[in-house]
Amino acid sequence: MAIRDRMSGNEAVAYAIKQINPDVMPAFPITPSTEIPQLVSTYIANGECDTEFIPVESEHSSMSATLGSEAAGARSLTATSSCGLALMWEELLVAASNRMPCAMALVNRTLSGPININCDHTDGMGARDTGWIQIYAENNQEAYDNFIQAYPIAEDVRVHLPIMICQDGFITSHAVENIELLEDDKVREFVGTYKPEEFLLNPGKPMSVGPYSVSNYAMEARKNQALAMEAAKDVIIEVADRYRELTGRGFGFFEEYKTSDADYVMVIMGSAAGTAKQAVDDLREQGIKAGVLKLRVFRPFPAVQIAKALAGSKAVAIMDRCESYNTNGGPLGSEIMAALFREKVSTEAVNYIYGLAGRDFTVESVYGIFDDLKQHVEQGKEFDQFRYIGLRE
Amino acid sequence: MRTDINKINEKSAYYELTEGLQMYAAATSKQFNTGEWRTNTPVFLEEKCKQCLLCVPVCPDSSIPVVNCKRTDFDYDHCKGCGICVKACPFGAIEMREGQ
Numbered sequence: 108m109a110i111r112d113r114m115s116g117n118e119a120v121a122y123a124i125k126q127i128n129p130d131v132m133p134a135f136p137i138t139p140s141t142e143i144p145q146l147v148s149t150y151i152a153n154g155e156c157d158t159e160f161i162p163v164e165s166e167h168s169s170m171s172a173t174l175g176s177e178a179a180g181a182r183s184l185t186a187t188s189s190c191g192l193a194l195m196w197e198e199l200l201v202a203a204s205n206r207m208p209c210a211m212a213l214v215n216r217t218l219s220g221p222i223n224i225n226c227d228h229t230d231g232m233g234a235r236d237t238g239w240i241q242i243y244a245e246n247n248q249e250a251y252d253n254f255i256q257a258y259p260i261a262e263d264v265r266v267h268l269p270i271m272i273c274q275d276g277f278i279t280s281h282a283v284e285n286i287e288l289l290e291d292d293k294v295r296e297f298v299g300t301y302k303p304e305e306f307l308l309n310p311g312k313p314m315s316v317g318p319y320s321v322s323n324y325a326m327e328a329r330k331n332q333a334l335a336m337e338a339a340k341d342v343i344i345e346v347a348d349r350y351r352e353l354t355g356r357g358f359g360f361f362e363e364y365k366t367s368d369a370d371y372v373m374v375i376m377g378s379a380a381g382t383a384k385q386a387v388d389d390l391r392e393q394g395i396k397a398g399v400l401k402l403r404v405f406r407p408f409p410a411v412q413i414a415k416a417l418a419g420s421k422a423v424a425i426m427d428r429c430e431s432y433n434t435n436g437g438p439l440g441s442e443i444m445a446a447l448f449r450e451k452v453s454t455e456a457v458n459y460i461y462g463l464a465g466r467d468f469t470v471e472s473v474y475g476i477f478d479d480l481k482q483h484v485e486q487g488k489e490f491d492q493f494r495y496i497g498l499r500e
Numbered sequence: 501m502r503t504d505i506n507k508i509n510e511k512s513a514y515y516e517l518t519e520g521l522q523m524y525a526a527a528t529s530k531q532f533n534t535g536e537w538r539t540n541t542p543v544f545l546e547e548k549c550k551q552c553l554l555c556v557p558v559c560p561d562s563s564i565p566v567v568n569c570k571r572t573d574f575d576y577d578h579c580k581g582c583g584i585c586v587k588a589c590p591f592g593a594i595e596m597r598e599g600q
Contacts, residue, residue, distance in 0.1 A: 204520060205520045205522075206519050206520035206522075207520075267519060267520075305502075305522060305524065312502070312524070313524075313525065313526035313527075314522055314523060314524050314525070315522065315523040315525075315528060316520070316522055317520070317521075318521055318522075318523050318528075320521055321510075323510035324510070324517065324521060326514075327512070327513070327514035327517050328514075328517060328520070328521050330514040331514055331515075331517060331519065332520075
Protein backbone atom coordinates (compact mmCIF):
# COMPACT_ATOMS: atom_id res chain seq x y z
CA MET A 108 0.00 0.00 0.00
CA ALA A 109 1.29 3.40 -0.96
CA ILE A 110 1.74 5.94 1.82
CA ARG A 111 -0.59 8.94 1.63
CA ASP A 112 0.86 12.18 2.93
CA ARG A 113 0.98 15.90 2.22
CA MET A 114 4.25 17.55 1.38
CA SER A 115 5.86 20.48 -0.37
CA GLY A 116 7.93 19.74 -3.48
CA ASN A 117 11.16 20.27 -1.56
CA GLU A 118 9.98 17.89 1.16
CA ALA A 119 8.98 15.32 -1.46
CA VAL A 120 12.42 15.41 -3.11
CA ALA A 121 14.23 15.31 0.25
CA TYR A 122 12.06 12.31 1.21
CA ALA A 123 12.96 10.59 -2.08
CA ILE A 124 16.65 11.23 -1.35
CA LYS A 125 16.26 9.75 2.14
CA GLN A 126 14.63 6.64 0.67
CA ILE A 127 17.29 6.25 -2.04
CA ASN A 128 19.98 6.79 0.64
CA PRO A 129 22.75 7.91 -1.74
CA ASP A 130 26.39 7.84 -0.63
CA VAL A 131 27.42 11.51 -0.81
CA MET A 132 25.60 14.86 -0.91
CA PRO A 133 27.72 18.01 -1.12
CA ALA A 134 25.49 21.12 -1.14
CA PHE A 135 25.38 24.87 -0.63
CA PRO A 136 22.12 26.64 0.25
CA ILE A 137 20.27 28.88 -2.19
CA THR A 138 16.63 29.94 -2.37
CA PRO A 139 14.30 28.19 -3.18
CA SER A 140 16.15 24.84 -3.01
CA THR A 141 17.71 25.38 0.45
CA GLU A 142 15.20 23.12 2.21
CA ILE A 143 16.35 20.05 0.28
CA PRO A 144 19.89 19.85 1.76
CA GLN A 145 18.50 21.14 5.07
CA LEU A 146 15.94 18.32 5.29
CA VAL A 147 18.40 15.68 4.10
CA SER A 148 20.92 16.72 6.74
CA THR A 149 18.14 16.47 9.33
CA TYR A 150 17.39 12.90 8.18
CA ILE A 151 21.10 12.14 8.50
CA ALA A 152 21.27 13.70 11.99
CA ASN A 153 18.27 11.60 13.04
CA GLY A 154 19.91 8.43 11.74
CA GLU A 155 17.25 7.91 9.07
CA CYS A 156 19.80 7.68 6.27
CA ASP A 157 23.58 7.42 6.23
CA THR A 158 24.47 9.70 3.33
CA GLU A 159 27.75 11.61 3.81
CA PHE A 160 26.77 15.29 3.76
CA ILE A 161 29.52 17.75 2.78
CA PRO A 162 28.82 21.41 3.60
CA VAL A 163 30.88 23.29 1.00
CA GLU A 164 31.76 26.95 0.47
CA SER A 165 30.03 27.48 -2.88
CA GLU A 166 28.13 25.78 -5.69
CA HIS A 167 31.35 25.62 -7.71
CA SER A 168 32.58 23.38 -4.90
CA SER A 169 29.35 21.42 -4.44
CA MET A 170 29.35 20.37 -8.10
CA SER A 171 33.10 19.65 -8.02
CA ALA A 172 32.67 17.49 -4.91
CA THR A 173 29.64 15.75 -6.43
CA LEU A 174 31.46 14.72 -9.57
CA GLY A 175 34.62 13.90 -7.61
CA SER A 176 32.82 11.54 -5.24
CA GLU A 177 30.88 10.06 -8.16
CA ALA A 178 34.21 9.34 -9.92
CA ALA A 179 35.47 7.74 -6.71
CA GLY A 180 32.59 5.26 -6.96
CA ALA A 181 30.00 6.83 -4.65
CA ARG A 182 26.40 7.51 -5.70
CA SER A 183 26.33 11.31 -5.40
CA LEU A 184 23.96 14.24 -5.79
CA THR A 185 23.45 17.88 -5.00
CA ALA A 186 20.65 20.44 -5.07
CA THR A 187 20.57 24.02 -6.25
CA SER A 188 18.72 26.89 -7.95
CA SER A 189 19.38 29.91 -10.15
CA CYS A 190 22.76 31.57 -9.54
CA GLY A 191 23.91 28.39 -7.78
CA LEU A 192 23.47 26.48 -11.02
CA ALA A 193 25.19 29.29 -12.89
CA LEU A 194 28.22 29.03 -10.61
CA MET A 195 28.37 25.29 -11.39
CA TRP A 196 28.55 25.95 -15.15
CA GLU A 197 32.08 24.65 -15.73
CA GLU A 198 31.62 21.52 -13.63
CA LEU A 199 28.26 20.70 -15.22
CA LEU A 200 30.06 20.13 -18.51
CA VAL A 201 32.89 18.24 -16.80
CA ALA A 202 30.42 15.90 -15.05
CA ALA A 203 28.72 15.12 -18.36
CA SER A 204 31.87 14.71 -20.46
CA ASN A 205 33.46 12.51 -17.78
CA ARG A 206 30.25 10.45 -17.99
CA MET A 207 29.40 10.71 -14.29
CA PRO A 208 25.86 9.50 -13.49
CA CYS A 209 25.35 11.92 -10.60
CA ALA A 210 22.01 13.60 -9.88
CA MET A 211 20.80 17.10 -9.10
CA ALA A 212 17.59 18.44 -7.65
CA LEU A 213 17.12 21.72 -9.52
CA VAL A 214 14.46 24.03 -8.13
CA ASN A 215 13.91 26.42 -11.02
CA ARG A 216 14.37 30.10 -10.28
CA THR A 217 15.15 33.00 -12.56
CA LEU A 218 18.63 34.47 -12.96
CA SER A 219 19.63 38.09 -12.51
CA GLY A 220 18.90 40.61 -13.61
CA PRO A 221 16.91 42.36 -12.48
CA ILE A 222 17.63 40.40 -9.34
CA ASN A 223 14.63 38.27 -8.41
CA ILE A 224 14.10 35.00 -6.55
CA ASN A 225 10.92 33.73 -8.20
CA CYS A 226 10.18 30.99 -10.67
CA ASP A 227 11.02 30.76 -14.32
CA HIS A 228 13.16 28.35 -16.32
CA THR A 229 16.12 30.64 -17.07
CA ASP A 230 18.48 28.58 -14.91
CA GLY A 231 17.60 25.17 -16.34
CA MET A 232 17.46 26.48 -19.91
CA GLY A 233 20.89 28.06 -19.45
CA ALA A 234 22.22 24.59 -18.72
CA ARG A 235 20.42 22.98 -21.64
CA ASP A 236 23.58 22.36 -23.66
CA THR A 237 25.77 21.09 -20.82
CA GLY A 238 25.09 17.42 -21.58
CA TRP A 239 22.81 16.76 -18.60
CA ILE A 240 19.54 14.88 -18.87
CA GLN A 241 16.75 17.25 -17.79
CA ILE A 242 13.34 16.13 -16.56
CA TYR A 243 10.68 18.66 -15.45
CA ALA A 244 7.76 18.19 -13.06
CA GLU A 245 4.25 19.67 -13.03
CA ASN A 246 3.61 19.06 -9.33
CA ASN A 247 5.05 17.66 -6.11
CA GLN A 248 4.04 14.11 -6.97
CA GLU A 249 5.94 14.27 -10.25
CA ALA A 250 9.00 15.82 -8.58
CA TYR A 251 9.03 12.81 -6.23
CA ASP A 252 8.32 10.27 -8.99
CA ASN A 253 10.97 11.75 -11.29
CA PHE A 254 13.59 11.70 -8.55
CA ILE A 255 13.02 8.00 -7.86
CA GLN A 256 13.66 7.38 -11.57
CA ALA A 257 16.82 9.53 -11.73
CA TYR A 258 19.53 6.98 -10.92
CA PRO A 259 18.04 4.05 -12.89
CA ILE A 260 18.25 6.33 -15.97
CA ALA A 261 21.64 7.96 -15.29
CA GLU A 262 23.43 4.79 -14.13
CA ASP A 263 22.25 2.58 -17.01
CA VAL A 264 25.36 1.33 -18.88
CA ARG A 265 23.91 2.69 -22.14
CA VAL A 266 23.73 6.19 -20.63
CA HIS A 267 26.24 7.09 -17.87
CA LEU A 268 25.24 10.76 -17.91
CA PRO A 269 24.31 13.18 -15.13
CA ILE A 270 20.63 13.92 -14.56
CA MET A 271 18.80 17.06 -13.42
CA ILE A 272 15.36 16.63 -11.85
CA CYS A 273 13.64 20.00 -12.11
CA GLN A 274 10.63 21.54 -10.41
CA ASP A 275 9.26 25.07 -10.29
CA GLY A 276 10.62 27.28 -7.51
CA PHE A 277 8.07 28.19 -4.81
CA ILE A 278 5.11 27.09 -6.98
CA THR A 279 5.80 23.41 -6.37
CA SER A 280 8.85 23.58 -4.08
CA HIS A 281 7.01 25.41 -1.28
CA ALA A 282 3.33 24.64 -1.89
CA VAL A 283 2.01 21.66 0.08
CA GLU A 284 -0.04 19.10 -1.84
CA ASN A 285 -1.36 15.60 -1.29
CA ILE A 286 1.17 12.99 -2.36
CA GLU A 287 1.50 9.21 -2.62
CA LEU A 288 4.84 7.88 -1.45
CA LEU A 289 6.36 4.47 -2.00
CA GLU A 290 7.58 2.30 0.85
CA ASP A 291 11.36 2.45 1.48
CA ASP A 292 11.97 -1.15 0.41
CA LYS A 293 10.13 -0.61 -2.89
CA VAL A 294 12.19 2.50 -3.63
CA ARG A 295 15.45 0.70 -2.86
CA GLU A 296 14.45 -2.27 -4.99
CA PHE A 297 13.46 0.03 -7.87
CA VAL A 298 16.61 2.15 -7.69
CA GLY A 299 18.96 -0.78 -6.98
CA THR A 300 22.48 -0.76 -5.59
CA TYR A 301 25.13 1.31 -7.35
CA LYS A 302 27.74 -1.03 -8.80
CA PRO A 303 29.96 0.96 -11.16
CA GLU A 304 32.31 -1.13 -13.29
CA GLU A 305 35.08 1.48 -13.24
CA PHE A 306 35.75 3.91 -10.38
CA LEU A 307 38.76 5.58 -8.80
CA LEU A 308 38.79 3.89 -5.38
CA ASN A 309 39.03 0.42 -6.87
CA PRO A 310 42.12 -1.38 -5.54
CA GLY A 311 44.20 -3.14 -8.20
CA LYS A 312 42.32 -1.51 -11.07
CA PRO A 313 43.90 1.94 -11.48
CA MET A 314 42.27 4.49 -13.77
CA SER A 315 42.26 8.19 -14.59
CA VAL A 316 39.14 10.30 -15.06
CA GLY A 317 39.08 13.44 -17.21
CA PRO A 318 42.53 13.31 -18.85
CA TYR A 319 43.70 16.13 -21.12
CA SER A 320 42.60 15.42 -24.66
CA VAL A 321 44.36 16.73 -27.74
CA SER A 322 42.34 17.63 -30.85
CA ASN A 323 42.76 14.13 -32.24
CA TYR A 324 40.50 12.74 -29.50
CA ALA A 325 38.08 15.45 -28.28
CA MET A 326 35.68 15.40 -31.24
CA GLU A 327 35.33 11.61 -31.08
CA ALA A 328 34.70 11.82 -27.31
CA ARG A 329 31.87 14.30 -27.90
CA LYS A 330 30.29 12.07 -30.53
CA ASN A 331 30.24 9.26 -27.97
CA GLN A 332 28.66 11.60 -25.40
CA ALA A 333 25.97 12.61 -27.91
CA LEU A 334 25.27 8.93 -28.66
CA ALA A 335 24.81 8.29 -24.92
CA MET A 336 22.21 11.10 -24.85
CA GLU A 337 20.46 9.46 -27.82
CA ALA A 338 20.52 6.11 -25.99
CA ALA A 339 19.01 7.81 -22.93
CA LYS A 340 15.72 8.14 -24.85
CA ASP A 341 15.09 4.37 -24.79
CA VAL A 342 16.23 4.11 -21.18
CA ILE A 343 13.96 6.96 -20.01
CA ILE A 344 10.96 5.20 -21.59
CA GLU A 345 11.92 1.81 -20.12
CA VAL A 346 12.34 3.27 -16.63
CA ALA A 347 9.06 5.21 -16.92
CA ASP A 348 7.27 1.98 -17.96
CA ARG A 349 8.76 0.10 -15.04
CA TYR A 350 7.72 2.93 -12.68
CA ARG A 351 4.19 2.94 -14.07
CA GLU A 352 3.95 -0.82 -13.46
CA LEU A 353 4.94 -0.21 -9.84
CA THR A 354 2.81 2.85 -9.10
CA GLY A 355 0.30 3.32 -11.92
CA ARG A 356 1.69 6.83 -12.39
CA GLY A 357 3.87 8.71 -14.79
CA PHE A 358 4.57 9.55 -18.40
CA GLY A 359 7.28 8.96 -20.99
CA PHE A 360 8.64 12.01 -22.80
CA PHE A 361 5.43 14.00 -22.32
CA GLU A 362 1.84 13.84 -21.17
CA GLU A 363 -0.84 14.29 -23.85
CA TYR A 364 -3.90 15.84 -22.23
CA LYS A 365 -6.98 15.78 -24.47
CA THR A 366 -4.81 16.09 -27.57
CA SER A 367 -6.07 13.10 -29.57
CA ASP A 368 -8.80 15.11 -31.34
CA ALA A 369 -7.49 18.59 -30.50
CA ASP A 370 -7.47 21.40 -33.08
CA TYR A 371 -5.44 23.64 -30.77
CA VAL A 372 -2.62 22.41 -28.55
CA MET A 373 -0.56 24.21 -25.93
CA VAL A 374 2.96 22.83 -25.39
CA ILE A 375 4.11 23.69 -21.88
CA MET A 376 6.55 22.49 -19.25
CA GLY A 377 6.45 22.61 -15.45
CA SER A 378 3.77 23.72 -13.00
CA ALA A 379 1.89 25.96 -15.45
CA ALA A 380 0.73 22.80 -17.24
CA GLY A 381 -1.84 22.45 -14.44
CA THR A 382 -3.23 25.90 -15.26
CA ALA A 383 -3.34 25.02 -18.95
CA LYS A 384 -5.25 21.79 -18.25
CA GLN A 385 -7.87 23.65 -16.20
CA ALA A 386 -8.39 26.11 -19.05
CA VAL A 387 -8.61 23.25 -21.55
CA ASP A 388 -11.34 21.60 -19.45
CA ASP A 389 -13.28 24.89 -19.45
CA LEU A 390 -12.85 25.40 -23.21
CA ARG A 391 -13.91 21.81 -23.95
CA GLU A 392 -17.23 22.60 -22.22
CA GLN A 393 -17.69 25.38 -24.75
CA GLY A 394 -17.00 22.93 -27.57
CA ILE A 395 -13.50 24.15 -28.36
CA LYS A 396 -11.19 21.26 -29.09
CA ALA A 397 -8.18 22.29 -27.04
CA GLY A 398 -5.42 20.12 -25.57
CA VAL A 399 -2.14 20.28 -23.68
CA LEU A 400 1.15 18.59 -24.45
CA LYS A 401 3.09 18.74 -21.20
CA LEU A 402 6.76 18.17 -21.86
CA ARG A 403 8.48 16.11 -19.18
CA VAL A 404 11.82 15.30 -20.80
CA PHE A 405 13.63 18.32 -22.23
CA ARG A 406 17.08 16.70 -22.58
CA PRO A 407 17.37 14.51 -24.56
CA PHE A 408 14.91 16.46 -26.70
CA PRO A 409 12.19 14.16 -28.11
CA ALA A 410 11.85 16.18 -31.33
CA VAL A 411 10.38 13.50 -33.57
CA GLN A 412 7.85 12.36 -30.96
CA ILE A 413 6.69 15.94 -30.29
CA ALA A 414 6.31 16.69 -34.00
CA LYS A 415 4.29 13.51 -34.51
CA ALA A 416 2.08 14.30 -31.51
CA LEU A 417 1.32 17.76 -32.91
CA ALA A 418 0.74 16.57 -36.50
CA GLY A 419 -3.06 16.40 -36.26
CA SER A 420 -3.56 19.89 -34.83
CA LYS A 421 -4.45 23.11 -36.66
CA ALA A 422 -2.40 25.44 -34.46
CA VAL A 423 0.02 25.11 -31.58
CA ALA A 424 1.05 27.54 -28.81
CA ILE A 425 4.58 26.82 -27.59
CA MET A 426 5.13 28.22 -24.12
CA ASP A 427 8.56 29.32 -22.90
CA ARG A 428 9.16 30.40 -19.30
CA CYS A 429 12.49 31.88 -20.38
CA GLU A 430 13.69 34.69 -22.64
CA SER A 431 16.54 33.65 -24.93
CA TYR A 432 17.39 37.17 -26.15
CA ASN A 433 18.03 35.65 -29.56
CA THR A 434 15.12 37.73 -31.08
CA ASN A 435 13.82 34.50 -32.59
CA GLY A 436 11.95 32.74 -29.74
CA GLY A 437 12.45 30.85 -26.50
CA PRO A 438 14.29 27.51 -26.27
CA LEU A 439 11.15 25.39 -26.59
CA GLY A 440 9.80 27.57 -29.41
CA SER A 441 13.00 27.36 -31.42
CA GLU A 442 13.49 23.62 -30.96
CA ILE A 443 9.88 22.59 -31.53
CA MET A 444 9.52 24.74 -34.63
CA ALA A 445 12.70 23.16 -36.01
CA ALA A 446 11.27 19.73 -35.20
CA LEU A 447 7.99 20.54 -37.00
CA PHE A 448 9.93 21.69 -40.07
CA ARG A 449 12.16 18.62 -40.16
CA GLU A 450 9.24 16.23 -39.74
CA LYS A 451 7.28 18.20 -42.38
CA VAL A 452 4.41 18.88 -39.97
CA SER A 453 2.59 21.95 -41.24
CA THR A 454 0.56 23.03 -38.19
CA GLU A 455 0.63 26.75 -37.35
CA ALA A 456 2.95 27.44 -34.42
CA VAL A 457 3.18 30.50 -32.16
CA ASN A 458 5.76 30.96 -29.44
CA TYR A 459 4.75 32.74 -26.21
CA ILE A 460 7.01 33.93 -23.42
CA TYR A 461 5.15 33.71 -20.09
CA GLY A 462 5.62 33.78 -16.32
CA LEU A 463 9.08 35.38 -16.22
CA ALA A 464 10.49 35.89 -12.71
CA GLY A 465 7.29 34.67 -11.06
CA ARG A 466 4.76 36.63 -13.18
CA ASP A 467 1.32 35.01 -12.72
CA PHE A 468 0.08 32.76 -15.47
CA THR A 469 -3.67 32.26 -15.16
CA VAL A 470 -6.44 30.28 -16.82
CA GLU A 471 -7.52 33.62 -18.37
CA SER A 472 -4.07 33.87 -20.00
CA VAL A 473 -4.63 30.42 -21.48
CA TYR A 474 -8.14 31.31 -22.75
CA GLY A 475 -6.60 34.30 -24.54
CA ILE A 476 -3.90 32.20 -26.18
CA PHE A 477 -6.36 29.59 -27.45
CA ASP A 478 -8.57 32.43 -28.73
CA ASP A 479 -5.55 33.81 -30.63
CA LEU A 480 -4.95 30.42 -32.22
CA LYS A 481 -8.63 30.05 -33.14
CA GLN A 482 -8.84 33.51 -34.72
CA HIS A 483 -5.62 32.84 -36.61
CA VAL A 484 -6.95 29.57 -38.07
CA GLU A 485 -10.60 30.56 -38.64
CA GLN A 486 -10.30 34.22 -39.64
CA GLY A 487 -6.69 34.38 -40.82
CA LYS A 488 -5.89 37.01 -38.18
CA GLU A 489 -2.18 37.81 -38.34
CA PHE A 490 -0.01 38.34 -35.28
CA ASP A 491 3.62 38.01 -34.24
CA GLN A 492 4.92 34.45 -34.18
CA PHE A 493 6.94 35.24 -31.06
CA ARG A 494 5.29 37.29 -28.33
CA TYR A 495 4.90 37.91 -24.58
CA ILE A 496 1.78 37.01 -22.59
CA GLY A 497 0.91 38.73 -19.32
CA LEU A 498 2.95 41.83 -20.18
CA ARG A 499 1.57 45.23 -19.14
CA GLU A 500 1.05 47.36 -22.22
CA MET B 501 35.43 -4.94 -20.05
CA ARG B 502 38.56 -2.86 -19.64
CA THR B 503 39.74 -1.38 -22.93
CA ASP B 504 43.46 -1.85 -23.53
CA ILE B 505 44.47 1.78 -23.92
CA ASN B 506 47.64 0.74 -25.75
CA LYS B 507 45.40 -0.19 -28.68
CA ILE B 508 44.02 3.36 -28.86
CA ASN B 509 45.85 5.93 -30.93
CA GLU B 510 45.20 9.17 -32.79
CA LYS B 511 43.71 7.25 -35.73
CA SER B 512 41.14 5.33 -33.63
CA ALA B 513 37.47 5.75 -34.60
CA TYR B 514 35.07 7.21 -32.04
CA TYR B 515 33.57 3.81 -31.19
CA GLU B 516 37.04 2.49 -30.31
CA LEU B 517 37.65 5.11 -27.58
CA THR B 518 36.86 4.59 -23.89
CA GLU B 519 33.81 6.16 -22.23
CA GLY B 520 34.63 9.74 -21.26
CA LEU B 521 38.22 9.07 -22.44
CA GLN B 522 38.83 7.30 -19.13
CA MET B 523 42.30 5.77 -18.89
CA TYR B 524 42.41 2.23 -17.54
CA ALA B 525 46.06 2.16 -16.49
CA ALA B 526 48.37 3.63 -13.86
CA ALA B 527 51.03 6.34 -14.12
CA THR B 528 50.20 7.15 -17.72
CA SER B 529 51.50 10.71 -17.33
CA LYS B 530 55.04 9.29 -17.77
CA GLN B 531 54.16 8.70 -21.41
CA PHE B 532 53.43 12.39 -21.91
CA ASN B 533 56.72 14.20 -22.52
CA THR B 534 55.95 17.59 -21.04
CA GLY B 535 59.67 18.41 -21.40
CA GLU B 536 58.80 19.46 -24.96
CA TRP B 537 57.12 22.56 -23.50
CA ARG B 538 60.39 23.83 -21.97
CA THR B 539 61.81 27.15 -23.14
CA ASN B 540 64.48 27.49 -20.40
CA THR B 541 66.46 24.61 -18.94
CA PRO B 542 67.85 24.00 -15.42
CA VAL B 543 71.41 22.67 -15.37
CA PHE B 544 72.62 20.51 -12.46
CA LEU B 545 76.12 21.52 -11.22
CA GLU B 546 77.03 18.34 -9.35
CA GLU B 547 80.29 19.71 -7.84
CA LYS B 548 78.36 22.45 -5.96
CA CYS B 549 75.54 20.15 -4.75
CA LYS B 550 75.52 19.19 -1.02
CA GLN B 551 72.66 16.67 -1.50
CA CYS B 552 70.39 18.59 0.88
CA LEU B 553 67.46 17.55 -1.40
CA LEU B 554 65.55 20.83 -0.89
CA CYS B 555 64.99 20.96 -4.66
CA VAL B 556 63.26 17.56 -4.89
CA PRO B 557 59.92 18.22 -3.18
CA VAL B 558 59.40 21.65 -4.78
CA CYS B 559 59.55 20.27 -8.34
CA PRO B 560 55.95 20.34 -9.66
CA ASP B 561 56.75 17.67 -12.26
CA SER B 562 58.69 15.16 -10.13
CA SER B 563 61.58 15.62 -12.53
CA ILE B 564 64.45 15.37 -10.04
CA PRO B 565 65.10 11.63 -9.64
CA VAL B 566 66.54 10.45 -6.29
CA VAL B 567 68.64 7.27 -6.22
CA ASN B 568 70.06 5.93 -2.95
CA CYS B 569 69.20 9.15 -1.11
CA LYS B 570 71.02 11.29 -3.69
CA ARG B 571 69.55 13.41 -6.42
CA THR B 572 70.71 12.70 -9.94
CA ASP B 573 70.48 14.72 -13.14
CA PHE B 574 67.13 16.12 -14.30
CA ASP B 575 64.48 14.09 -16.06
CA TYR B 576 64.39 16.29 -19.16
CA ASP B 577 61.55 14.28 -20.70
CA HIS B 578 59.23 15.83 -18.12
CA CYS B 579 60.95 18.99 -16.73
CA LYS B 580 59.00 22.05 -17.98
CA GLY B 581 61.79 24.46 -17.02
CA CYS B 582 59.82 26.42 -14.41
CA GLY B 583 62.97 27.24 -12.43
CA ILE B 584 61.52 26.70 -8.94
CA CYS B 585 64.43 24.36 -8.11
CA VAL B 586 66.89 27.14 -8.93
CA LYS B 587 65.23 29.40 -6.33
CA ALA B 588 65.12 26.58 -3.76
CA CYS B 589 68.81 25.64 -4.02
CA PRO B 590 70.88 27.38 -1.25
CA PHE B 591 74.20 26.46 -2.89
CA GLY B 592 73.86 27.71 -6.46
CA ALA B 593 74.04 24.14 -7.71
CA ILE B 594 71.32 24.68 -10.32
CA GLU B 595 71.54 27.30 -13.05
CA MET B 596 68.99 28.26 -15.70
CA ARG B 597 70.14 28.15 -19.27
CA GLU B 598 68.19 29.78 -22.08
CA GLY B 599 66.53 27.45 -24.56
CA GLN B 600 65.76 23.71 -24.61
